Amino acid sequence: MLVLIIQIGSDRYALDARGVREVVPAVVVRTVPHAPPEVAGLATWRGQVVPVIDLVRLLRGQPCPARMSSRLVIVDYPTAQGPRPLGLLAEQVTDVERIDEKRSVDPGLTVPSATFLGKVHHDANGALVQLVEVKALLPDKLQTMLFAAADAEVRP
C-alpha cells in the first residue's frame, strides 16, 4: 500500500494514497471566525471551495508553520452524499512510501479524543509510522458544520 508521509515534529504519520486527490502548495487559507481551533478555514481548489483542517493543530496542538514543505493535502471525505474534497494542512509532506499492510500492528492504545489514529507500521528505516484514518477524522457535528454549505451550494 502506498502512503503519503507527513512528518510533524519528530513523529511520522501516513495517509492512504488511494484517498488522496492531490497535494498542492499551502495556499492562502481564508479563516472562518468562531470556527473550532482545528478548522483552519476555507481554500479554493480547482474552482471549488474546500474546508481545511489543520492536521498539525489536531495532532500537536500548535498551528501549522508556514514553510516551503508545508502543503495542503486534498483528500476524499466520505459523506452520506458521496465523497467530498477536504483539505488537510500539514508540514513536511515530501515523500511517499510503500508499506506492507500485513506487517502493520495495532498500537494497543486508543485515545477516545483521537480515534482517527490507526495501525502502526515500521518503514524502511525502522521508524514507526502511524496511519491517519480520514473517515474518522471529523466528529459528526463538525462534519455537518463543514459540509452543509457545500451541499447547499451543490443542490440548486
Added chain:
Amino acid sequence: MHARLGASLLKNVKLSVRLGGLFLIFLAAFVAFALVAFRTVDEIKINSPLYRQIIQDKDAIADVLPPPEYIIESYLVVLQLLGDNDDAKAHWLLAHSRKLRDEYDARHTVWASALKEGPLRQALVVDSFEPAKTFYEIRDAEFIPKITAARAEKDPLLAASVKEEARRIVVDKLAPLYEKHRVAVDEVVRLATAGAKRNEDHAAAVLSERQSVLKWLGIAIVILALVITALTIGITGRLSSHLEDATEAASKVASGDLTVKVDADSNDEAGRLLAAIKAMTSSLNSLVTRVKEASIQLMSTATQFSATSTEQEAAVTGFGASTAQIAAAVREISATSQELLSTMDNVRGVATAAARLADDGRAGLAGMDASMQQLDRSTSSISSKLSVIREKAADINLVVTTITKVADQTNLLSVNAAIEAEKAGEYGLGFLVLAREIRRLADQTAVSTLDIEQMVRQMQSAVTAGVMEMDRFAEDVRQGVATVARISSQLGEIIERVGTINQRFETVNEGMRAQSQGAKQINEAMLQLNEGARQTAGSVRELNSATSHLRTAVDGLKTEISHFKVSN
C-alpha cells in the same frame, strides 16, 4: 648597774601603776602588822594558853616552896629543934632558922615598899608582921639560948629541964603568936585571891573590848584602804588622763597638727600643764598662720613676677623668632628670585626649543596630511567595491531561491505523480519509478541549493561586516585628517607666541634682579635686629631663673609650713 636597770624599768611603768604598787605594798605591810598584833594579843591575853602556863608555873612554885612571908617553916624548925637531934642536924636547923628570918625581913621590906595603902597592905605588912616580928624576937632572945644551953648541959636531967623550959616557951609564947600570924596570913590570902580575881576579870573585860575594837578597826582600815584605793585610782586616772591629753596634744603639735583642742578645766599641775600646752599651741597656731599667709603672699608675688618675666621672655623670644622668620622669609624671597631668574632663563631656552620643535612638527604634519588624504581615497574605493560584492551576493541568493522553488515544485509534482500512478494501478507502476527518481533529484537539488544558500549568506554577512569596518575606518581617517590640520594651525600659533614671550622675559628678569638686591638689604637689617632680641632674651632668662630660685625657696618654706595643720 642594778639600780640603773631598776630605774629604767620604773621609767617604763606608768605613774598609776607605780602608785598602785606603792599602795599595795603599804596595805600588805599594814595587814601583816595587824595580823601579827592580833595574834600576839590573842596569845598573851588573860586566860590565854601562855598566861595559863605562867600562872600554872607560879602556882607550882608557890605550892612546892615554903612561903617566906608565912612563918610556918620557922615554926616547924622550932618544933624540930625541940626533938632529939645530933649536932650536925641541930647546927643546920639553927642556921636555917637565921636564914628564914633574913628571908622574911627581905620580903617584908619588898612588900612594905611595893604595896599601896589598902586592906592587903594592912593585912600583910601590919597584921601579919606584928606577931611574926614578936615570934622571931622571942625565938632568938629566949628559945634559941635555952636550946643551945640544953645542948651544952652535960647532965641529962638538967638538959631535960632546960629543954622543958624551952618547950614551955614554945607552947606559951610562940604557939599563940604563930596562930595569930596564921589568921593574918589567911586574911592576906583571901584578900590577895579576891584582888587577883578582880584584876583578872577587869583585864579580860578590857581585852575583849579591845579585841572587838581591834576587829572593827581592822574592818574600818580595810574599808579605808578600799576608799583610798578608789581615790588613788581616781586621782591617778585623772592625772594620767590629763597627762595623756597633754602627751597627745604635745605629740600632735610635734607632728605639726596645730588644730588640736586642749581642755584645761582644772587648776592642778596637769591642768596647768594643759593650759600651758594650749597657750603654746594657740601662739604657735597664730605664728604658723601668719607665716603661711606671708609665704602665700610671697609665693603669689613670686609667681606673678615669674609669670611677668616669662611673658616678657616669650615676647622677646617671639620678637626674636619673628625677626628670624622675617629674615628667613627675606632670604627665601631672595633665593626664590634668584631661582626664578635662572628658571626664566631655562624657560626661555625651553620656549625657543619648543618653537623649533613646533616648526619641525608642522612640517611632519604636512606630510602626514597628504598620506591621510590618500588613505581616505583608498578606503572609499574599497567600500564601493564591497557594495558591488554585496549586490552580487544578493543576486546569487535570488537564483538560489528560484532553484529551491523549482526543486520544491518538482518534489510536489513527483508526489502527485506517485499518487496518480498508484491510482492507475498496474499501468502506473513504471511511472511510479520515474516519479520516485524525479523526487530524489529534486531532493538533491534542494540540499545543494541549501548549501549554496548557506555559503552566500555567510559571504553576505562577511561583506556587510567589511563594509561597516571600512566605513568606520574611513570616518577615522577623515577625523585624523581634520585633527592634523587643527594641530598644524595650533603649532603655528605656538611658534608665533614663543617669539613674543622672549621679549617679556627680558623685562621680568630686570625686575627680579632689583628685588633680589632689596631683599639682601632687608636681610642684613633683620640680622642686626635679631642679635638685639637675642641679647634681651638672655637678660630676661637670667631674671626668670632668679625668679624660679625665689619660687623654689618659697616652695620649700611652704612645704615646711604645710606640715603644720592650722585651725582658722
